[in-house]
Amino acid sequence: MTKTIRIGTRDSELALWQAHTVQHLLQELGYSTEIVAVKSTGDIILDKPLYELGITGIFTKTLDVAMISGQIDIAVHSMKDVPTALPQGIVQAAVLERANVLDILVHRGNVDFLNGSGTVATGSLRRQAQWLNKYPNHKTEDLRGNVNTRMQKLNESDWDGAIFAAAGLERINLKPETYIDLDWMIPAPAQGAMLVVAMENDEFSLDALAQLNHIETEICTYIERQFLRTLEGGCTAPIGAIARYNEIDDTIHFKGVLFSIDGQEKIEIDRSFDISEWKKLGFNCAKEILDNGGTALMAEIKSKLKK
Template sequence: MAEKKIRIGTRDSELALWQAHTVQNKLNDLGYKTEIVAVKSQGDIILDKPLYELGITGIFTKTLDIAMINGDVDIAVHSMKDVPTALPTGIVQAAVLERANTLDILVHKGNLHFLETNGTIATGSLRRQAQWLNKYPNHTVVDLRGNVNSRMRKLQESDWNGAVFAAAGLERINLKPTDYIDLDWMIPAPAQGAMLVVAMGNDNFTLDALSNLNHVETQICTHIERQFLRTLEGGCTAPIGALATYNEDEDTIHFDGVLFSLDGKEKIEVHKIVDISEWKKLGFYSAQEILENGGTELMKQIKNNLKK
């Protein structure tokens, strides 16, 4: 059979298209034929409800999953932190690209006095909300939805003091302003800064092509973080942060994981340094430690509060 053209499914936001074009260029450089197919997701259409109220983990990935299962596209490119830890039957992780910046940043309006007093910060993320309130209990956190472009616009048009973004997303499409600070105290979302490419498990041609794009160090670190997330939450959205980093000199993995209450008042954390040989179960054991230290009870509370 003639070499097939790999159809790349993506959401139609600027960032999603940037990610899809990045994968397209890498595949083209390897001699593969490709085309980009843009698809609108429910997460982009329903902008008036907080994500956790929609009750779907993976609202941004679901439309592309369906397109792939229906045979309309061959692969989908995602920000890995948006992808549910359990992929739909038939769809597999085909490549994790080398990770970009993992930090969260605060985009502000040139004046940081509010950090010492009262302020209003915008974010659509329970994780960012809880960590912000843990550090700044006097502040108010408001919901902010939409793609990065519309969130930046809403911030400028509002009377908020600032909003929290993933640095990687803004850097990728040159939207990072001068008025920002790195939130190096905030533990990022599992797999933040990494891009994931998924394909059908029976599509050997495409899987073989994508295997060339996989970055092993990023794959290992994001596996640990997502295993930690999956063990803790069991399909429920919760304020969970996780970051695994590889130390080349010592051949070790450093892992920081954290679970917060929704109001940020309770915090259960875990820190580990292990030999690289122990990576496969590190996320699981770290999550078990959190669950044994009060995490089981806290997860029950979070689930009950989100149902109200």
């Protein structure tokens, strides 16, 4: 049996780049494909911070509906945007090899403000909290939209800089010369990875996508997302996580962190584990965070976000 695999995607430049990447890989394997672009709620409502919209998976929900209703066969996402619990009937089909995991600061060519007062824009509570933790004298401004829109808003503003995921800008050749790698900032769980989902009963698409899966990235992002899910952070709490595999000694190095919204409180874990522990690693690290004050901090965060 053969069929044309309909690839669902958001209609931003970055999302389309990701979808075309999957399309190219599938076509190299001999599959027939078609791109179907859909605008998500997260791309339409740009005047509110994400956490105020109160929707888990705001960038993925429209594609979930399109898949369940049979308009598309698979969907391509930035994995960090995908809720840790997928809708009933939809399954993770492939995780592509990870790109750059770092956050970067795009600035105006002058970084003297880092030594004094300044204003940095970001729509992410995680980035905001970590920035304020390191630069408590700075202010942060909300910044929403796809990467093109955010770059334009930065250029038209009087902000000193804005924070972006390096991978997104690199993928569409939008990374300027005026940037700094924020290697001290813990990325979002699964940052830099692309996820492809399909219906659990669609064996044809699942078989095709299994050939694109990168096992090392799958394991590391599984650990990070399990950590996020156990902390009950959804996509909004200031939670960072990064897992890296060391093939020399067959270990996973994991770093996870939970911040208060203002960045003043920080609970972290930074440790290496044998690869045999990977299936429960994220859960165990999150439980350690919760036991060390994280339970009270998560309750405080949720209370503030509801106001």
